[in-house]
Amino acid sequence: MKICIVTTTIESYENNRLLNAGKELGHDIKIVGLDDVVIEIDSTNTGAYVNGENLKDYDIVTITIQKKRALILSNLLQQLGVKIFDNNLTLNKFQLDKISDAVTFYKNGLSFPKTVNVADEEDFRDTCNEIGFPIVVKHSVSSTGKDVFKLNDLSEVDEFLEKLEEEHRNTSSYILQQNIPFSQSLRIMVINGKIAGAAKKEMESKKNSAIPVEILTGVELSSSTQKLALDAVKSINMHIASVDILIGEDGKEYLLDVNRTPGFEKLEKVGSADYAKLILETAIEKAV
Ligand SMILES: Nc1ncnc2c1ncn2[C@@H]1O[C@H](COP(=O)(O)OP(=O)(O)O)[C@@H](O)[C@H]1O
Ligand SMILES: [Mg+2]
Secondary structure, eight states: OEEEEEESOTTOHHHHHHHHHHHHTTOEEEEEEGGGEEEEOOTTTOEEEETTEEGGGSSEEEEOOOSHHHHHHHHHHHHTTOEEEOTTTTTTTTOOSHHHHHHHHHHTTOOOOOEEOOSSHHHHHHHHHHHOSSEEEEETTOOSSTTEEEEOSHHHHHHHHHHHHHTTOOGGGEEEEEOOOEEEEEEEEEETTEEEEEEEEEEEOOTTOSSOEEEEEEOOOOHHHHHHHHHHHHHTTOSEEEEEEEEETTSOEEEEEEESSOOOHHHHHTSOOOHHHHHHHHHHHHOO
16 A cells, blocks of 8 residues: 655654554555645645655555644545545544643543633632642643643742743643642553553653653553543544553542654553554554
């Protein structure tokens, strides 16, 4: 089969693995950059082109990037009758933020920490007081933990608000969340409705370095944790996702986050799953 992967990270470990998995499965597979795609709307030549090549000539195009332009491209290719795997991003109508996800998790009765979104600064302060400290603040489209903060008191909240103002950012782009003291932080990969693999996240201090690094180790999941992960991914209609779950010190499970374009480099080192092969097979099976 002729397969094209459209991505923003051509050189990534994951895409290299997908490329090799595709070749091993006997496919003619290629990776192209989203930024190299030209979208042309014209009465006779409408299409998406990369270096003059028409993406219409592929049997399957996969586009799982959470960017508006990727969704436009996915939409266009679907209009042109190309089989697309976009991990249902277009079907979900561009809902890509943690607030929309929280609503969906609530609707499906899934255990999720108390989460509040406010637009007004005074409401932001009041909500922090109400939920209690420490409080977790996250950008509503954060995906790599880089826009996740823990604020310990009102003075840290004020500092945070000042920084937002300096950077011309709005409080409404953030969510406020109850801090969950936890005994385990889990990352679970769900592919095609099944648990493909899982790991426990730990922070480890490296010799001669002040910054702890995240390490993953293997873990056995309880059946209720497995169910929460599977239900979470199902609720947002994804074929491929990784789920972050905390096991609280209170023994309860808390769903934190579902990542739609999950990396698997670190996960592959702690288990035997062939994520690239599973992902590619799922993309081929679920392409529409
Ligand atoms: N409510 C919370 N309570 C305690 N720790 C949290 C909470 N939310 C996030 N964290 C910590 O921050 C990490 C990143 O949070 P997450 O919601 O997954 O954001 P991102 O989408 O940026 O990965 C989690 O793996 C967890 O260790
Ligand atoms: Mg996460």
